[in-house]
Amino acid sequence: MADLPPDPAALIADLRLLVEIESPSTDPVGVAHVMDVVERWARDLGALCHALPGGTRQFDFGVDGTRPPLLILTHADTVWPHGTLEKMPFRVEGERVSGPGTYDMKGGIVGAFHALRALGGDWPRGGVRLLLTPDEETGSSSSRAAIEAAARHARAVLVVEPPVADSHALKVGRKGVGDFTLRFQGVASHAGNKPEEGASAVTEAARAVLAVQALARPELGTTVSVGRIAGGGAVNVIPAECVLDVDVRVSTLAESGRVTRGIQALETADPRVRLTVTGGLNRPPFERGPETQRLFAQAQALARELGFELTGEVVGGGSDGNFTAPLAPTLDGLGAPGDGAHAAHEHIRLDRWPDHVRLLTRLLREA
Known part of the structure; x- marks a missing residue:
């Protein structure tokens, strides 16, 4: 199947829909609103949808028990309080898409669904499981149990947090x-x-x-x-x-x-x-085990086939990948390239984002 780039206009439209729903971690109504939109996208792809204890939602695409599924981790909450959109409205300026939560990590959610759509219902053997959690930005206290349970039954975990700022670098370890x-x-x-x-x-x-x-x-x-x-x-x-x-x-x-x-x-x-x-x-620390290193090497090779060079870095910030790395091979930073997490200049690089969606699509097919 050809690795066609996603339509930038469609990426932007889906991203606008999520970003213009303010969803600080402290607002369960706003977070649930984001989750409802994403659940509609999942149902449109034929997913089986489950509400888990603690507010996490699980979407299963072709999970059939023939082998452990691939697990995608996403979160619906942001650090931005209500009213931020008045000061930081969603906007597109050339190759830069800005607004609260664009980079961390509503762009990651959108990219994951465009990758899933690109599979056209031809799910990898064992299928794909996606978790959408409500509280990553505050430590994942209500979602950690669901994340770890899913990781124990996954063959690999793909975290669509953003890559290292202003680069194609994945996060292959976290403190x-x-x-x-x-x-x-x-x-x-x-x-x-x-x-x-x-x-x-x-x-x-x-x-x-x-x-x-x-x-x-x-x-x-x-x-x-x-x-x-x-x-x-x-x-x-x-x-x-x-x-x-x-x-x-x-x-x-x-x-x-x-x-x-x-x-x-x-x-x-x-x-x-x-x-x-x-x-x-x-x-816990996300330490680089041999299985994670092999998964990263596969991602590097796929990126090279797609025409760009992928690197890996160990970073100081934590994510839900910290919970899964001791349990399953984990790649983090597969979301939308850009910069400004938790900052007023938060943005996505539209010239790089489609490449990362194509990479995620290939990983879903081949990992």
Whole structure:
């Protein structure tokens, strides 16, 4: 079958339909509206549609049990709050298609469905299963179980998050992501009259900032950042409360364990200040296993046949591919090329997008 490029006008029309439905993760109605549109597309292709616990929807195309299906991962939510379209309207300017959620990842959803349509109902043996989740941008707490269950029964996972910004680079590895909260409870007192009776939560938190960030090992891909501090009250009071929020990124599970143990072992210098640590790793690292490397090599060869060079990078941000990589060969970044995830300049490159849709079509046929 010829690898005909998708119609750019049809890509743009479908993308506009999704982008102009604002669907922040915090709005289940908006997210469900996007899902309803996508479900109509799936039913038009003859899919069997299932609503799963936690709000995820599953669409099966030719899944027949003859072999494990291919799994496509998508998400309907965005980081953008209601009202963003007024400031960042959907627009097409030359080869640039802009608007909230275009790049991350409504373009990926549209590209996946154009690839499925290109198969013309000639599903690969075992079929294709597509999951559309409601909460990827907030950590996938309600959808993780469905994602992992589907991955355990898949022969490969294709994640249509966008490729590396402004490139043809897929994401062949991702760091694991952790969030920790450190709460310090001290003793308040008057800073002028009886400072010795106070136990400063802010002072202990300041010590902890340096101790926590000292756990970083950049040479191993481990970063630790205290991104937010909140504490104290009136300036003339020894502060009794302080909270630190910590972001952790790790390339391996071993590093995750080391950093987690280090944070949990923290102690205060002043015994009157109580420290409570909560949180942990919410996405495991996406490590490059041999099966994933073989899948990437296949994608590279197919891209070369289609006339472009595909590269692969390991990135610091997490996705639902972090959950599937330990369970099945996983390729991430198969969505729409562009730039500006979570930023005001979010956009898709229309001159590159059709090539990636053709690549995904070939992978669905041949992976």
